[in-house]
């Protein structure tokens with residue numbers, strides 16, 4: 001056991017073994033019988049697995065080689081640190097860094113394009129956790145943090161931390177929704193309240209993969225946590241519903257192939273309008289007037305970013321910006337006046353702010369506008 005915990009390769013074997021176990025459970029559970037997964041999906045998922053393995057290998061040997069030259073006294077310096085300290089320190093450092101990296105991948109255009117394959121998945125499953133581009137995995141802080149802790153001599157702590165983290169990550173992506181069974185037992189509800197406020201559950205992470213906020217369950221611009229939900233609660237991005245979205249994927253999906261998904265910007269998409277096409281540009285579709293329309297009863301998603309091609313409604317073009325759509329309910333069919341300049345202070349409704357701009361060009365959305373969460 002001691003030997004296993006001191007071998008940096010144990011973490012990789014463990015990840016592979018867990019994939020095989022969960023893969024078998026999903027397969028025998030009938031998940032892949034009626035799957036809509038395409039060949040491109042499979043290539044993307046296994047391709048991502050090899051890319052992150054390559055990135056981990058690069059980080060590990062790079063950090064150890066350069067560390068020994070630049071900071072020789074630090075090599076194995078913390079090998080005797082108690083596991084009671086080293087494991088929590090590793091896990092919290094790893095998860096906090098992942099929270100901000102993941103959140104940035106939704107809020108900044110450059111990173112979004114590399115995280116987009118993850119959200120193009122129309123089905124859940126453990127292999128979905130590996131759908132990211134090569135560039136995303138190259139800069140992902142986790143592999144560099146694991147390599148640094150290994151360099152410092154905290155190999156057992158890194159392996160134990162990785163074990164717990166991967167277990168949470170795999171179960172929160174898996175079609176085996178363990179929490180669904182527990183939620184049905186009323187007596188366990190208070191315990192689950194505590195569990196879901198610490199660890200990411202399938203319900204919590206499924207909401208992040210849901211197609212759109214209009215279903216009242218999903219929040220693709222929230223629930224960013226990897227292993228712990230504490231960061232989302234601390235930074236105001238957590239939503240707990242104990243429900244599971246019915247639709248996953250991108251709101252507007254041009255169906256890019258596996259190659260541009262994994263290797264953008266070295267390979268770009270040939271699909272018109274794709275965010276990873278060579279000539280893609282985010283163009284403002286906001287206008288200096290209101291949209292007066294009749295809406296059916298139900299939930300609608302108003303575009304606040306001003307980039308949707310389906311104004312005044314959201315089409316998912318806000319990904320890669322800090323601006324989110326606003327979901328609003330209409331009880332019965334009625335006429336509404338929705339803001340189309342995207343500077344209203346009473347979103348989604350027009351408050352005539354556009355009249356204040358007169359003949360001046362429309363200010364950039366998000367600059368002067370109030371951004372609602």
Ligand code: FES
Pocket residue numbers: 302303304305306307308313314315316317318319323324325326
């Ligand atoms: S497209 Fe979603 S907020 Fe604009």
